[in-house]
Amino acid sequence: ITYELVDEANRNINAGGKVPLGLKKKKLRVLVTGGAGFVGSHLVDRLIERGDSVIVVDNFFTGRKENLLHHFRNPKFEMARHDVVEPILLEVDQVYHLACPASPVHYKFNPVKTIKTNVMGTLNMLGLAKRVGARFLLTSTSEVYGDPLQHPQVETYWGNVNPIGVRSCYDEGKRTAETLAMDYHRGLNVEVRIARIFNTYGPRMCIDDGRVVSNFVAQALRKQPLTVYGDGKQTRSFQYVSDLVEGLMRLMEGDHVGPFNLGNPGEFTMLELAKVVQKTIYPNAKIEFRANTEDDPHKRKPDISKAKQLLGWEPTVSLRQGLPRMVDDFRQRIFGNEKLNSG
Ligand code: NAD
Ligand code: UDP
Ligand code: UDP
16 A cells, blocks of 8 residues: 555544545654664664654764665655754654764763753653654663663663763763653653663664774774773673664554663673674784773673563574674775775
């Protein structure tokens, strides 16, 4: 069924008219804030594939038009350069709220802006969801657990967060965003969904965004030493982006508010990650130790029992399977560009 026919059917429903047979399946209008970013652009691909109309709102701080170029000629796709800190009026059925820099290097760059994005940006998008009766999904983060004293982290754990540190603009910003979402839900009947996302990697990550997987992959491809911060014994759990997108969509479509941890429970030390990257890309890559950043969490690993049970979701792509897919994309972008620059 074409979009026009469905649109016609929707108009009939709104006008109290009879719905023509076979046209009951309503295609959705979906707003994706931060849709030009790494995760957002993969989510947009899936929504468009499903037949939805998608509006992306992005200020291009860390996002890129190139991530969405393949949709530009699709009439079901729209993109607006807009900062979510400012109000905006749009009519949609669902809001996936992703707008916020995710890499520590980016979110520390202008910490006050990061807080504004998380607090005022989330408030505006909740206000929009309330006005139009849309369902609202917040992409929160495992950082709400801070430097966790419980391992692995369960959703009921309240976290161990420094409120005045250099990461606080992001951690506390996201914690406030969760609070806002729950208050709009409890007090104003907005249908909300909260995802706590653990470290995610894949194609379209910014090449030099300072996150560990993108750093190691770019360094190994350029035959530079892999920079391990601290003693390299801190741990993270790395999720491939397609698994995350599947989890976000199940959460949005399901009946549960959350919060839900969405992450891959496979846990690696940074030294182990460096070894996997060496093996995948360049076995002779050297490892160089650097001073670690302030307040770096010592370990992180999701307990995903809740998502397994209530969303029927679990990751299917291991680090060893996912990494090569990201490497292909990075290789093309790094060497494609370098060729362009030198030619
Ligand atoms: P990203 O930086 O690639 O994408 C964020 C997008 O938001 C970018 O396109 C950026 O331009 C846009 N943006 C930032 N501030 C904005 C503003 N004020 N107004 C409008 N647009 C704005 O990051 P990502 O990895 O795709 O992360 C997406 C979301 O998922 C973020 O909310 C992040 O906090 C969350 N998350 C990601 C991870 C991860 O490992 N990737 C982990 C936990 C949480
Ligand atoms: N808002 C928005 N788009 C909308 C509706 C609201 O950006 O479609 C903003 C609005 O400007 C306000 C915020 O969302 O800053 C919260 O809106 P709400 O109606 O919940 O609160 P109020 O405006 O009453 O403070
Ligand atoms: N890290 C590293 N080398 C790098 C970049 C990061 O060893 O080039 C470490 C960092 O100190 C942290 C972990 O990798 O312990 C994950 O960092 P990232 O910035 O990817 O995400 P975080 O989980 O800290 O938000």
